[in-house]
Amino acid sequence: MDRDAAQTPxxxxxxxxxxxxxxxxxxxxxxxxxxxxxxxxxxxxxxxVVVGRYSATQLGYHALGWAPSSVIVTMAIGLLTGxxxxxxxxxxxxxxxxxGAVLRRGLSYGLWIGFGAGGLLALVGPPxxxxxxLSQDLADGASRVLLIFCLSLPGYTLSVAAASWLxxxxxxxxxxxxxxxxxxxxxxxxxxxxxxTFGLPPLGAMGGAWATTGARTFLAAATLGYIxxxxxxxxxxxxxxxxxxxxxxxxxxxIGFGAGxSNFFEVASFASLNVxxxxxxxxxxxxxxxxxxxxxxxxxxxxxxxxxxxxxxGRAYGARDEPGVNRAGLVAFGVTVVFGVAVTGLVLxxxxxxxxxxxxxxxxLAMAIPALVLATAMFLPDALQVVAAQALRARGDVWLPSxxxxxxxxxxxxxxxxxxxxxxxxxLIGIAWAVVIASFVSCGLLLARFxxxxxxxx
Numbered sequence: 326m327d328r329d330a331a332q333t334p335x336x337x338x339x340x341x342x343x344x345x346x347x348x349x350x351x352x353x354x355x356x357x358x359x360x361x362x363x364x365x366x367x368x369x370x371x372x373x374v375v376v377g378r379y380s381a382t383q384l385g386y387h388a389l390g391w392a393p394s395s396v397i398v399t400m401a402i403g404l405l406t407g408x409x410x411x412x413x414x415x416x417x418x419x420x421x422x423x424x425g426a427v428l429r430r431g432l433s434y435g436l437w438i439g440f441g442a443g444g445l446l447a448l449v450g451p452p453x454x455x456x457x458x459l460s461q462d463l464a465d466g467a468s469r470v471l472l473i474f475c476l477s478l479p480g481y482t483l484s485v486a487a488a489s490w491l492x493x494x495x496x497x498x499x500x501x502x503x504x505x506x507x508x509x510x511x512x513x514x515x516x517x518x519x520x521x522t523f524g525l526p527p528l529g530a531m532g533g534a535w536a537t538t539g540a541r542t543f544l545a546a547a548t549l550g551y552i553x554x555x556x557x558x559x560x561x562x563x564x565x566x567x568x569x570x571x572x573x574x575x576x577x578x579x580i581g582f583g584a585g586x587s588n589f590f591e592v593a594s595f596a597s598l599n600v601x602x603x604x605x606x607x608x609x610x611x612x613x614x615x616x617x618x619x620x621x622x623x624x625x626x627x628x629x630x631x632x633x634x635x636x637x638x639g640r641a642y643g644a645r646d647e648p649g650v651n652r653a654g655l656v657a658f659g660v661t662v663v664f665g666v667a668v669t670g671l672v673l674x675x676x677x678x679x680x681x682x683x684x685x686x687x688x689x690l691a692m693a694i695p696a697l698v699l700a701t702a703m704f705l706p707d708a709l710q711v712v713a714a715q716a717l718r719a720r721g722d723v724w725l726p727s728x729x730x731x732x733x734x735x736x737x738x739x740x741x742x743x744x745x746x747x748x749x750x751x752x753l754i755g756i757a758w759a760v761v762i763a764s765f766v767s768c769g770l771l772l773a774r775f776x777x778x779x780x781x782x783x
Contacts, residue, residue, distance in 0.1 A: 354495055356629075389459070394471060407584075417639065422560065439478045439479030447475040619700075631716075658709060710772075725774055733766045733767035733770070741762060
């Protein structure tokens with residue numbers, strides 16, 4: 326018998342091995358999603374770098390104005406997670422024609438979130454910034470920036486709903502391309518509005534906020550335009566008014582509420598760290614902004630992997646394939662560990678170089694560099710906890726991840742950061758220690774929960 330012919334079946338079996346198939350699907354889906362999530366943070370990075378190099382003071386305004394809106398930005402991704410998971414489940418059930426109904430519910434929900442959150446934040450945000458112990462100048466500057474960021478939220482939530490639907494279909498590429506084109510739009514606006522060119526007055530941090538607003542509006546229009554022009558849009562039910570399905574509506578909201586609560590706890594606690602840094606001083610805010618921005622960019626990769634894990638687990642869950650659910654989770658965790666180790670090894674020796682890209686202010690760098698070095702210790706557990714949380718939600722365990730995030734980030738990280746930074750006098754190093762400890766707590770609890778459910782299924 327020909328040796329190559331004899332080996333062909335074994336090669337085919339290797340390609341068809343369930344772990345290999347799951348790994349290939351995860352990487353194929355997560356790659357574009359990671360690019361899209363990196364695009365979200367690159368937009369913030371562009372603002373921070375352009376504003377920071379214009380003025381360290383303006384960077385402080387930008388950071389504190391961004392912090393309250395960042396809670397809504399990340400909450401929206403969580404609240405609209407139901408679009409992604411329910412779309413994947415419909416695919417797993419073999420009911421592609423019902424995915425359009427998932428999208429239409431998501432877009433309606435996204436509009437309510439965007440306009441409601443933007444209006445509420447515009448009302449309560451500026452007074453909040455003025456009563457938390459910041460200097461008058463810092464609170465005034467941050468409030469002006471915050472009001473502009475509020476205008477960007479409806480466009481942002483629509484784009485999240487549309488991108489989540491494409492991701493649930495297993496077609497994340499178009500949303501990723503649209504995100505990066507929007508980044509080009511944002512950078513162009515930054516370079517014109519922040520320093521003031523073409524005869525325009527310099528707007529500083531407010532210019533960065535206006536740039537983000539314009540880019541997010543463009544992103545929503547581009548993503549929705551692509552969906553409307555998809556050849557299979559009608560077959561997927563995009564243009565059909567769906568029949569009322571209260572159970573599906575409730576499940577989509579339930580998944581979103583759980584993920585949104587988790588994201589709220591996590592991002593609100595991280596936003597509070599800016600306030601603690603503000604109690605230390607204006608330059609400390611700028612220093613912590615550098616650390617947080619780098620960590621947030623790193624976090625976009627596991628957030629993309631979490632999306633891939635949710636879709637992979639969601640499809641297996643929709644097909645009632647319990648071994649497939651467990652296998653998908655373990656594959657996602659393995660890839661996440663590889664990433665966490667690699668990115669730690671990359672950032673740790675280059676902390677000074679990375680920090681200096683944000684600002685040339687020596688006092689700011691003296692605080693930011695050691696804090697960033699310590700913060701690299703949380704990259705791996707932080708990555709694992711977000712992937713584990715999404716895998717649990719996709720298998721129907723919605724509320725335990727929310728409770729875990731409440732305990733880890735609200736009850737542990739926030740008070741610990743204040744105690745280490747202010748009474749203990751560790752300043753930014755104390756804040757960084759609190760983040761590392763909370764990340765390990767959250768990671769351990771969520772992985773233990775996934776293991777328990779897997780054992781129960783066996």
